[in-house]
Amino acid sequence: MYLGIELGSTRIKSVLIDESFKPAATGSHNWENRFIDGNWTYHMQDVWLGLQSSFADLVQNYGKMPTVTGMGISAMMHGYIPLDKNGSLLTGFRTWRNTSTGEAASALSGLFGFNIPQRWSIAHLYQAILNGEEHVKDIDFMTTLAGYVHYKLTGERVLGVCDASGMFPVDCAKCSYDEKMTDAFDGLAAVKPLGLKLTDILPNVLPAGQQAGILTQAGAKLLDPSGKLKPGIPLCPPEGDAGTGMVATNSVTPSTGNVSAGTSIFAMVVLEKPLTKVYPELDIVTTPDGSPVAMVHCNNGASDLDAWVKMFGEVASLHAGKHVQPSDLYEGLYKSALDGKPDGGGLMACNYLSGEHNTGFEEGRPIFMRLPGGTLTMANFMRTMLMSMIASLKLGMDVLAAEGVRLTQLLGHGGFFKTKGVGQRIMAGALDVPVAVMETAGEGGAWGIALLAAYMDNKNETLPVFLRGKVFAGFLSDYVLPSPDDVLGFEQFMRGYKACLAVERTAVETYHPCP
Secondary structure, eight states: OEEEEEEOSSEEEEEEEOTTSSEEEEEEEEOOOEEETTEEEOOHHHHHHHHHHHHHHHHHHHTSOOOOSEEEEEEOOOOBEEEOTTSOBSSOOBOTTOOOOHHHHHHHHHHHTSOOOTTSHHHHHHHHHHTTOGGGGGOSEEEOHHHHHHHHHHOOOEEEHHHHTTTSOEETTTTEEOHHHHHHHHTSTTTGGGTOOHHHHSOEEEOTTSOOOBOOHHHHHHHOTTSOSOSOOBBOOOEEHHHHHHHHTTOOSTTOEEEEESSSEEEEEEOSSOOSSOOTTOEEEEOTTSOEEEEEEESOSSHHHHHHHHHHHHHHHHHHSSOOOHHHHHHHHHHHGGGSOTTOTTEEEEOOSSOBGGGTBSSOOOEEEEOTTOOOOHHHHHHHHHHHHHHHHHHHHHHHHHTTOOOSOEEEESGGGOSTTHHHHHHHHHHTSOEEEETTGGGHHHHHHHHHHHHTTSTTSOHHHHIIIIISTTOOEEEEOOOHHHHHHHHHHHHHHHHHHHHHHHHHHHOOOOO
16 A cells, blocks of 8 residues: 655645555645745644644545555645754745745846746746845755655655755756755855855755655654554655645656646646746656656646635525535536637636746736626626636747647646546637646645655666556546637636736735735
8 A cells, every 4th residue: 555645735635545556545635825024934833733634634545544655745835944953934934826036037037048947946946046145055955845745754855856856956867956056056156155055955866766755754643643543654855846746647657638627727738858948837847757747837826716616605605595515516517608708708817826937927916807798697707707817828838739748638637637628629719729637636736746656666667668558458548539619718718817927916006905
């Protein structure tokens, strides 16, 4: 039995798989980020309470404490977690959602000749240095959320190569941080006086298949305060949600790709050859076994839509006089979008709850608008809101298309695809490519990291061969082809969306909380 746990944006999910690699039990815990002192963050107390709750839910659903032979931790990529020599946090966790590192990201991109987005860990570190933050001199180790949890469970300062590649650029051939770039960073005028050596504070990089430590007595107690979970379990390298999404959709070979659509939304495309130049819309990261990947990442996914759905639930409860199950509410609302006009029927939305680097926004203001002649129906509203989730992604995918990167299909996973046939159809129309959803898509990254834990026992094969031959052989996928009407409708919607960004800019500049 192999255990995978992923700390996602809104849910901490645990998945237990058996020797057939299929889920035997799951557990989950809902949580939310907070906006505190100008930073998007999660309290570390919430991390541990959430992990314990998710694991306890899995044990209850399984019916007993499982005998686990391998496990792994995955979480949201990027962000900033600096620790001192005692392993104590020096700041609150600064997540991928923050867009306050523009100066650092721009300077490092120019220095390296490599796109460094604002959410990358190195951008957070350099911005803290430029800001003169007092804690920097005490940094002994910095990592991601997955790396932090893994460190507390095992004592090991390591990271899977995909997650590491979202902290600092990685040399794929060597499976280590790019040496020229680390030297360039250490030589910066603002860095040299600190005596900081980057490779001393970054986690060690490990490819998929390597053992990355064992669960300690203290780690077992952190995960299971009851004391029933035994220490000594081998752990695979901790990974980011992008890497586990690639594994969960069997998208680790060149010319394959996947889209993860939840609180954030991002596409991962495994490259056959390097891109011709640097693009601010594209990150270059890796697969969990070290192949180069172009990543189109957008901060804003389902958060604005979730708020609307919650309000519609309140309206439904007022009308029916009883609570409406969220799963029923989401399914009904998503299905209504299929009856909406392909272009949204004269409605428009910008779903920026936070900043969006792809379009140059450091802050967001969620906006819904309609033309005087627009048709305000639930179907058109839901169609518009779902299309607005994909719009920023579309801009980045257009850059890849201009580079000649072609895909025969994309694999989708995440909440956007949970209602059968809805998210797939809209995504297929938006990107003009067939979109498939596997029967395991609902298990997502927690299943992906459980597979990487199982891969430790199968590392005599390459990761693509293991996934293709042992895991996904016989798995069914549900394909949706792009409809010409949907493709044309989304093109029309995008023309309105690009114009709407001027309205969004004005809202960010002028609409602020009253003093």
